[in-house]
Amino acid sequence: QTSVPRYHKEFHEICLIGKGEFGSVHKCLNRLDGCTYAVKKSLMPVAGSPNERSALNEVWAHAVLGQHPHVVRYYSAWAENGHMIIQNEFCNSGTLEELIRTNQQNNVTVNEPQLKSTLLQIAEGLHYIHSKQLAHMDIKPGNIFICRENIDDCSVHHDSDDGFDELDDDYGSVTYKIGDLGHVTSVVQPIVEEGDCRYLPVEILQENYDNLAKADIFSLGLTIYEMAGGGQLPKNGDEWHAIRQGRLPYNGRYSIELHNLLELMIHPDPTLRPSTQVLTQHPVLGPNGAK
Numbered sequence: 325q326t327s328v329p330r331y332h333k334e335f336h337e338i339c340l341i342g343k344g345e346f347g348s349v350h351k352c353l354n355r356l357d358g359c360t361y362a363v364k365k366s367l368m369p370v371a372g373s374p375n376e377r378s379a380l381n382e383v384w385a386h387a388v389l390g391q392h393p394h395v396v397r398y399y400s401a402w403a404e405n406g407h408m409i410i411q412n413e414f415c416n417s418g419t420l421e422e423l424i425r426t427n428q429q430n431n432v433t434v435n436e437p438q439l440k441s442t443l444l445q446i447a448e449g450l451h452y453i454h455s456k457q458l459a460h461m462d463i464k465p466g467n468i469f470i471c472r473e474n475i476d477d478c479s480v481h482h483d484s485d486d487g488f489d490e491l492d493d494d495y496g497s498v499t500y501k502i503g504d505l506g507h508v509t510s511v512v513q514p515i516v517e518e519g520d521c522r523y524l525p526v527e528i529l530q531e532n533y534d535n536l537a538k539a540d541i542f543s544l545g546l547t548i549y550e551m552a553g554g555g556q557l558p559k560n561g562d563e564w565h566a567i568r569q570g571r572l573p574y575n576g577r578y579s580i581e582l583h584n585l586l587e588l589m590i591h592p593d594p595t596l597r598p599s600t601q602v603l604t605q606h607p608v609l610g611p612n613g614a615k
């Protein structure tokens with residue numbers, strides 16, 4: 325049936341914020357409520373294809389996950405002239421991948437309190453996802469979205485010279501949110517569509533799905549390691565295998581306690597990796613974490 329196109333009727337496209345084989349994402353203004361959203365348009369997947377499963381997973385996961393401060397909020401999804409459209413919360417400060425790249429270019433090191441805060445926030449979002457018997461399965465910097473309060477969205481925001489402007493951290497708080505739920509699967513009846521191999525543990529590549537929640541912990545460990553200045557992660561080769569033996573080169577920029585926690589998160593034995601429950605209570609990540 326020919327439905328009146330909802331996308332252009334309800335939204336004004338402000339700008340393109342992402343493009344890939346998946347489709348495109350625009351920052352859009354909703355004409356009715358005056359709020360801005362991130363709206364992803366992708367070609368309608370072929371019935372029965374992995375893309376269709378991923379598209380359905382994403383909407384089912386959002387429906388089950390409802391609302392959490394550290395999971396990107398879902399508003400609506402619909403089909404329109406051969407496209408799947410999903411309307412999500414717009415996070416106004418880019419992705420963690422972009423922040424890591426900017427820091428690298430400006431030779432900026434994220435300090436330990438910021439690393440711990442990021443790890444704790446994403447662990448809280450993961451704890452919520454795992455509490456619903458779901459696993460994300462594609463945790464990586466590109467899927468962590470950043471929201472900063474107290475920045476004037478309308479003005480041209482000149483990035484502070486460092487990756488973190490102290491002011492933002494103290495007054496305009498920074499919130500990290502887990503996004504892109506296209507790989508989410510049930511922990512109890514897993515149908516795994518593999519995520520990015522740079523962040524995947526060996527057991528998943530060996531199709532051992534007994535500890536999917538701990539696969540997310542592994543990916544989170546490498547994500548924070550990269551944010552700490554670990555440099556680009558290998559996609560294969562000796563370095564890739566060295567990491568899978570649970571060893572991370574120590575760059576001396578942060579405490580040995582945090583380094584040991586990150587190594588525990590990427591332990592080859594998934595059962596030895598800390599759960600999100602352990603992480604959110606961990607003394608090293610607490611307010612008086614080991615100095």
Ligand SMILES: Cn1cc(CCO)c2c3c(c(-c4ccccc4Cl)cc21)C(=O)NC3=O
Pocket residue numbers: 341342343349362363364396410411412413414415416417418419469470503504505
């Ligand atoms: C490429 N890209 C850039 C952004 C803005 C970051 O400041 C972004 C967002 C999302 C998404 C997204 C990811 C996966 C599925 C659906 C969406 Cl809308 C993609 C995004 C999303 O769900 N919310 C976003 O802010």
